[in-house]
Amino acid sequence: MSKREAIRKSVRFEVFKRDNFTCQYCGAKAPDAILHIDHINPVSKGGDNEIINLLTACVACNAGKSDRLLTDTASLDKQRAQLEELNERREQLEMMLAWRDSLAGLNEELVDETAARIEQFIPGNTVNEAGKSNVRKWLKKYSFEEIMCAAEIADEKLPPSPDQEDIQSFFFSIPKICAVKRLPEAAQRLRYARGILRNRIYVNEKQVMKLMQDAVAAGLDVEELIDYAKEVRNWTEFRAEMEAVANG
Template sequence: MSTRQPIRKSVRFEVFKRDNFTCQYCGAKAPDVILHVDHINPVSKGGDNEIINLVTACQPCNLGKSDRVLSDSSSIDRQRAQLEGLNERREQLEMMLAWRDELQSFGDTTVDLVAERIVARMPGHSINEHGRSLIRNWIKKFSVEEILDALDVAADKMSSSPDQEEVNECFDAIPRICVTRRLPEVKQKMLYARGILRRRIYVNHSIVMPLMANAIEAGLDVEELIEFSKTVKNWTEFRAAMEEIANG
């Protein structure tokens, strides 16, 4: 006769989880009933505490079963199938975790490559951990090609020996350029015209874009808008011209 050993709490919990906290004899569930862990093959007949020999049973079923061995193998087969299913899910989870680690490694490599390209365009400067975290966020939103193209656009505007302020402005401009380049071409050129105006004259930022949009909708060619932005003398003149075109 086998000596009864207490079932560890961790093992009991694993059995309950495997069986969805449901009595495998009658289908009763916690917390409607008190659940026990029952030996399929009783200890008195050589059963052990291996999980394959354990099953969730409600208190009435467990007490009524005494030390009788189940009359067929259906419960054992069910437990074996459940264990096989658990093992399959565990293996799939391990594969998913490995895949996540591979993606993380790939992401870190991509960040390194983008950071190297940025530093190459900014001689004498480096990227700290905060900068790397920003690059990592960019990569989630934009393709590497978009980021590098934006870098070229921003870096081409810097002087040959940029100071820290210039470098910071270039770095911060990269995601904005990525966003702009996803806009329709007309909208991109309107933003370009706005940039010209902002560098040359005072601009009312709250209405400049709607003014340009109304004028273009009324027939103003966007290339003409750009050229006008390069020569207009002040905001009053620009606003009057846009309103005149919009109002026909």
């Protein structure tokens, strides 16, 4: 007769988890039933405390079984099915990880391609690793097509022989243009008017957008506002005009 050894708590817990805290004989579940750990092959007949030889049983079923050897293979079949399911999950997880790695590779290819296209606008210059890091961030917010469209718009402001400051300005204007292009048409035009003002006169950055928005809300046509921005002489004159329109 084999000597009975106490089943460790960690082993009991693993068996309970595997069996979903359910008696494998009658289906009773905790906490409605008190659960024990039962030996499929009884200790008296050579059974051990390996998890494969253990299952969850309620008090009544465990007492009724006594030390009879189970001839029904249902419990073993259940454990085999559980192992097969775990193996399938593992294989699917490996496939998902491989898919994620392939996507990461495609993303890096897209970063390289985007950087290469941007370099075409600035011959003789390259997008370094720091620049690619920026491109990588842009691609998380904007599509490749949006970035290329923005680069074309930014290119229009590049002088024939740009210096490094011009090139830096070109590069970092790309995401700003992407952001503006996503705005409604009216908001884009207001920002266009602000850009004109910035290039011509001193502008109070904290006030300019609100002044223009209030004037447009009061009935000023956006295109008229743009024309006015092209000819106004100074900030004081512009502010006074916008306030006059807004106040009727």
